[in-house]
Amino acid sequence: MNQLHARELIDRYLAGDLAEEERGELERLLLGSREARVLFWQVCGTHAALVEWGRAHWGVVAAQAPRPQRTVERLYDRMMAAGRKLVGDRTLALGLAGSVAAAMLVALALWAWSSSTPIVPIAASAVATLDQPSTGVARVADSSDAVWEKPLSLAVGDPVFAGPLRLLRGIVQLRFASGATVTLNGPVDVEIVNKDRIFLRSGSVTPFVPPQAHGFTVVSPSGEVVDLGTEFSVGVDADGQTSVYVIDGEVDVASGHSRRSKPLRMTQGFAAKLLSPAQTAPSVVEEPIVIDHFAGEQASRSVAAAAAPLRWIDLDPTKPARIIDGSLVIPIDNRHSPDDPTVRILIDHDFSRLVGRRSSIAFKAILPPIGSASFRRWLAFVIDSDSPPAAPPRVPVAYSSDAAAAVMVSPEWQASLRIRGKTVNMPRIFQRDEEAVGPYQVLVTIDDSPEGHLRDGGATLSLMVNGGEVVSRQRFDLGASPRLGFHTFLPTIPRENVPTLGEGAALVNDFSVSVAVENAADETVAGP
Amino acid sequence: MTLLTPPDDSLRRVQQLFIEHSAQIRGFVSVLMPDSSLVDDVVQETFMAVSTRAADYDPARSFLAWTFGFARNKIMEASRKTRRSARPLADEVLEALLCTDAAEADLSLTPLRLRYLDACVGELAPQARRIVEYCYQRAMKPAEVATVIGWTPASVHVALSRARAAIRLCLDAKITATGESL
Numbered sequence: 001m002n003q004l005h006a007r008e009l010i011d012r013y014l015a016g017d018l019a020e021e022e023r024g025e026l027e028r029l030l031l032g033s034r035e036a037r038v039l040f041w042q043v044c045g046t047h048a049a050l051v052e053w054g055r056a057h058w059g060v061v062a063a064q065a066p067r068p069q070r071t072v073e074r075l076y077d078r079m080m081a082a083g084r085k086l087v088g089d090r091t092l093a094l095g096l097a098g099s100v101a102a103a104m105l106v107a108l109a110l111w112a113w114s115s116s117t118p119i120v121p122i123a124a125s126a127v128a129t130l131d132q133p134s135t136g137v138a139r140v141a142d143s144s145d146a147v148w149e150k151p152l153s154l155a156v157g158d159p160v161f162a163g164p165l166r167l168l169r170g171i172v173q174l175r176f177a178s179g180a181t182v183t184l185n186g187p188v189d190v191e192i193v194n195k196d197r198i199f200l201r202s203g204s205v206t207p208f209v210p211p212q213a214h215g216f217t218v219v220s221p222s223g224e225v226v227d228l229g230t231e232f233s234v235g236v237d238a239d240g241q242t243s244v245y246v247i248d249g250e251v252d253v254a255s256g257h258s259r260r261s262k263p264l265r266m267t268q269g270f271a272a273k274l275l276s277p278a279q280t281a282p283s284v285v286e287e288p289i290v291i292d293h294f295a296g297e298q299a300s301r302s303v304a305a306a307a308a309p310l311r312w313i314d315l316d317p318t319k320p321a322r323i324i325d326g327s328l329v330i331p332i333d334n335r336h337s338p339d340d341p342t343v344r345i346l347i348d349h350d351f352s353r354l355v356g357r358r359s360s361i362a363f364k365a366i367l368p369p370i371g372s373a374s375f376r377r378w379l380a381f382v383i384d385s386d387s388p389p390a391a392p393p394r395v396p397v398a399y400s401s402d403a404a405a406a407v408m409v410s411p412e413w414q415a416s417l418r419i420r421g422k423t424v425n426m427p428r429i430f431q432r433d434e435e436a437v438g439p440y441q442v443l444v445t446i447d448d449s450p451e452g453h454l455r456d457g458g459a460t461l462s463l464m465v466n467g468g469e470v471v472s473r474q475r476f477d478l479g480a481s482p483r484l485g486f487h488t489f490l491p492t493i494p495r496e497n498v499p500t501l502g503e504g505a506a507l508v509n510d511f512s513v514s515v516a517v518e519n520a521a522d523e524t525v526a527g528p
Numbered sequence: 529m530t531l532l533t534p535p536d537d538s539l540r541r542v543q544q545l546f547i548e549h550s551a552q553i554r555g556f557v558s559v560l561m562p563d564s565s566l567v568d569d570v571v572q573e574t575f576m577a578v579s580t581r582a583a584d585y586d587p588a589r590s591f592l593a594w595t596f597g598f599a600r601n602k603i604m605e606a607s608r609k610t611r612r613s614a615r616p617l618a619d620e621v622l623e624a625l626l627c628t629d630a631a632e633a634d635l636s637l638t639p640l641r642l643r644y645l646d647a648c649v650g651e652l653a654p655q656a657r658r659i660v661e662y663c664y665q666r667a668m669k670p671a672e673v674a675t676v677i678g679w680t681p682a683s684v685h686v687a688l689s690r691a692r693a694a695i696r697l698c699l700d701a702k703i704t705a706t707g708e709s710l
Contacts, residue, residue, distance in 0.1 A: 048555025
C-alpha cells in the first residue's frame with residue numbers, strides 16, 4: 001500500500017472531494033488491505049475529535065458574528081441585567097458558549113411552527129425571584145469532571161444563584177429549591193431564572209422533576225418545555241433548534257413563547273424538535289393553532305359547529321369509537337362482514353382552515369400487539385376532500401380513490417402512504433424482522449401555501465413517523481373542505497378469506513393540529 | 529464519584545451508556561456519513577434502535593462495538609436519501625471498516641482527545657490553525673477555505689492533512705505524558 005496516496009484519498013473522502021474513480025480506488029483499497037483500514041481510522045479518529053471540538057466552539061463563533069439580536073435575547077438580556085443589579089457580584093461572568101450536546105440529540109419527531117416575534121413570558125417573575133441572592137435557587141448536588149468557565153468554580157454543596165452558568169465539560173447535577181434536579185451535560189450554556197425555570201441557550205440538560213416540582217420549565221430560544229411528569233431531556237444546538245426527549249412521564253412542549261399557543265403534550269418515549277425563529281419564513285408571522293386531545297362529546301351525524309371541541313362521527317353505529325382518558329379507542333372486532341372489513345370514524349371538525357395554509361397534524365397510535373389475534377389490522381388516517389358520504393362505501397375508503405391521502409400504520413410495516421389510491425414509494429423505517437412495535441408518533445405536514453405548491457399545483461404532504469421522515473413533499477390535491485378520519489381495516493381484502501379476528505382496539509391519542517396563519521389575532525383556537 | 533445512578537433496567541442502562549459514549553458514536557457516524565445534514569438523524573435513529581433492542585445488550589460486550597453495528601445499519605438506510613456525491617462508502621466497505629478493531633480503539637479516545645484539542649490546535653502554525661478553525665468550527669469545505677484565504681484547494685487539502693497529522697501526534701504525546709485513560 002502506498003501510504004501517502006492512501007492518506008490523500010482518505011483526506012479527500014473526508015472533505016467530500018473524491019472523484020468517482022478515486023472513490024472506487026479508496027473502496028478497493030479499504031476492502032483489500034487491513035493496513036489501509038487502520039490508517040483510515042487513524043486519520044478519521046482525529047477528524048472525528050475535531051468535528052466534536054468544532055461543534056463545541058461553534059457557539060463562540062456564532063456569538064461573535066454580527067447579527068440582529070433576537071427579541072427573546074434582548075428581553076432576556078434586559079431581564080438578566082436587572083437580575084445582576086440585584087445579585088451584585090454573585091452573578092457570574094459571561095464567556096464561552098456551549099455547544100450541541102450530541103448525547104441528547106434524540107429527537108424523533110418534528111414540531112415546527114415558531115413565532116418570529118416571540119414574547120418571553122418570564123421576565124417579571126424571573127426578576128422578582130432574582131431578588132433573593134442570599135439563599136440561591138439551587139445547590140450543586142453532584143459533580144463529575146466539571147470544568148466551569150472561569151472565574152466560576154462550583155463544588156458539591158455550593159449554592160447556585162440566578163444568572164448564567166457555563167459548564168465547559170463534565171457532568172453536574174443541580175438540585176433546585178423546588179425539588180427538581182437538573183443534570184447539566186457539558187458543554188452547556190444555561191441561565192438560571194428561578195427555582196423552577198431555566199433558560200437553555202445551548203447544550204443539553206436532563207431535568208428530573210418529582211411531583212412537588214411539577215411545572216418546572218425549560219425555556220429555549222425556540223420554545224419552552226413544561227414538565228408534567230418526571231424526567232426529560234432538552235438540547236439546544238448552535239442554530240437554536242431545540243430537541244426534546246421524554247424519558248419518563250409527560251411534558252408539554254410549545255413552540256415560540258406565546259401563551260396563545262397550546263402546547264403539544266408528549267409522553268414517555270417521544271421527542272420533538274422545535275425550530276428556531278430564524279428558520280421560519282421571515283415574511284410570515286406564524287402562530288400555531290392547536291387542537292389538542294379528544295376531549296369533546298361525540299357528535300351526531302350532522303356537521304359539528306366549527307368552534308366546538310374536537311368531535312367525531314361513527315360512520316358505523318354498530319362499532320362506535322369511545323373516549324377513554326382523552327384517547328380515542330377505535331374498536332377492532334370480529335363482526336366485520338367480508339364486504340365491509342372496515343371500521344370508520346370521522347373526525348368532524350371544520351378543517352377548511354387547512355386550505356391555503358401550512359398545517360401539521362400529529363397523533364400517537366397504539367395498535368394491538370404483535371401476536372394478538374387482531375394485530376394484522378391497520379389503522380389509517382385519512383384525508384378526505386369532501387363531506388362524509390351518506391352511507392359507508394363498501395370498499396375501504398383508504399384503498400379507494402375517494403381519499404385524497406391516507407397514512408397507514410401497522411405493526412408489520414410502520415407506515416405507508418396512499419395518495420388517490422396509489423401507494424407512494426417510500427422507504428420503510430423498520431424491517432419486518434425488527435419487530436416494529438408501537439406506539440407510533442405520526443406527524444403529517446400539509447403545505448397548501450403558495451410556497452408548498454410544486455410546479456403543477458396542489459398541496460404537498462410530508463410524513464414523519466417516530467422522527468424519521470418517510471415521505472417528503474408528495475403532491476396531492478387538498479379539497480376545499482378537507483375532512484379527517486381514522487379507519488381500521490385489513491391490509492388486503494381477499495373478501496372470501498377475511499379471517500376471524502379477536503377483540504382488540506386501536507388507540508389514538510396526543511392528537512393535535514397546528515395551522516400556520518398570517519394573523520393569529522384573527523383566529524380562534526378550537527380545543528378541549 | 530458517579531453521577532448517574534446504576535440503571536435498574538436494560539433500557540435505562542443502554543440509554544445511559546449511549547449518552548456517555550455519544551461523542552464516540554457521533555464521531556463514528558460523522559466519519560462514515562459524508563452528508564453532515566444526516567448525521568443527527570442517523571445518531572437519533574441509532575439511539576432508537578439500541579433502545580428497542582436494549583434487552584439484547586450483553587454488558588460483557590463492548591457497548592461501542594455493539595452500537596456501531598446499529599449505526600452502520602442506519603447509515604446504510606440513510607444512504608438512500610443521500611445525494612450521489614455524498615453517499616457513504618459501499619456497504620461491504622462499511623462492514624470491513626467496522627470489523628477492524630481500529631474503529632473502536634481509535635474512536636474510544638475521542639473524549640480524551642477533546643481535553644487537549646484546544647492546546648494542540650493552538651500549537652499549530654497560524655495559517656494551519658486558521659484552516660482547521662475554518663473547516664471544523666465553521667464547517668467550511670476546503671474549496672471555500674481556499675477562496676477565503678486565497679490559496680488553491682489542493683494547497684488547503686495538503687495543509688489540512690498535515691495539520692491533522694500534527695494534531696494527532698500532539699494528542700498522542702499529551703495523552704501518553706499524562707498517562708490518562710478513560
